[in-house]
Amino acid sequence: MSENFTDRELVQRVQSGDKAAFDLLVLKYQHKIIKLVSRFVREPSDALDVTQDAFIKAYRALPNFRGDSAFYTWLYRIASNTAKNFLASQRRRLGDVAIDSDEVMSREEALGLDDVATPENILAKDEVQHTVFETIENLPDDLRTALTLREFDGLSYEEIAEVMECPVGTVRSRIFRAREAVSEKLRALSGE
Amino acid sequence: MAGNEQIKSQVSSFMDGEIEKNEVSLLCKRMANDQELREQWRDYHLIRDVLTQQLPEQSNVDLSARIQDALSDEPTFSAKTKVASTGLVKRFSGLAVAASVAILGVVVVLNTAVQPGGGEATILASNTPAPETVATQVAAVSNGVKTDQPMDPRLNKYLVDHSEYAVSASVHGILPYARIVGHPPVRK
Secondary structure, three states: OOHHHHHHHHHHHHHOOOHHHHHHHHHHHHHHHHHHHHHHOOOHHHHHHHHHHHHHHHHHHHHHOOOOOOHHHHHHHHHHHHHHHHHHHHHHHOOOOOOOHHHHHHHHHHHOOOOOOOHHHHHHHHHHHHHHHHHHHOOOHHHHHHHHHHHOOOOOHHHHHHHHOOOHHHHHHHHHHHHHHHHHHHHHHHOO | OOHHHHHHHHHHHHHOOOOOHHHHHHHHHHHHHOHHHHHHHHHHHHHHHHHOOOOOOOOOOOOHHHHHHHHOOOOOOOHHHHHHHHHHHHHHHHHHHHHHHHHHHHHHHHHHHHOOOOOHHHHHHHHOOOHHHHOOOOEOOOOOOOOOOOOOHHHHHHHHHHHHHHHHOOOOOOHHHOOOEOOOOOOO
């Protein structure tokens, strides 16, 4: 089993009429897609609009998604096409000559124009990153090891159990407790 | 582990694809109705995004509410949506295959008819003069069908004219190689 299992299950649920399952896919992939779109679209608010648009397109196209590729690969394609189309339409609006959107992107990247980092964004991101890393660093060894083997090395629970010489149930519990500890700190950070 | 803790632990396992298939349905239903579980799911993925360096600059953004709003007017899919669309696609693809096979068949027959070694039509072509001239000939071929009806003499003229037109208009196919069948002149 893997993350693909999770996506397949959620996609099947959406295809069978469970709209709420799509929300879980959004929560799962929103940051990755915002990051991807931000490489194309410079203006942060535009990047969010394009991301939203990409998710809506993905939802509408989901009945035709047959799972030939991983869900994220499929979503990635939709998002990058949506961003390229946005760029192209923006260029047209500005009266620029039709330019290949790939060319636009590489030119903007070369100029460093894809940077959406405002001071507030940088600060917020730094705080989140700092909190996550610091909390993980202060976790008991067994929790930290279980979580890092899972998140950095992508090992399955069974493989982690083998490495750590403990039952799979223990791995499950350690990963959960590690995540809960970090999550609690994040909630404190955001004042929830 | 208390009940709530157990469910939260399931959320953690689910994001790793490490729960049993039969547990997914109930967990998803719970997550749909429990804001706290959804926040837990979101935060766990935020942690993953930080660790895998996938966090965007706008790390404090949560688009899910916006997207949910935007999708509120969208139809909910049903198993039928998928089946119906695939059924339609299947039906049309069947028709398309049948049509393709039919067209292919016609093309093959026509090609065979004009290619060397292509059978009866080739023999006919090799035994006859060039296509341009064959059309001007009227072969009074009797194929054993006998008729007592008197033939209109204009019919032969019509057949000749038609064949001339067909060849000069570059109508492709087997027509240039075909014998033009008329009727024997009426002996008086």
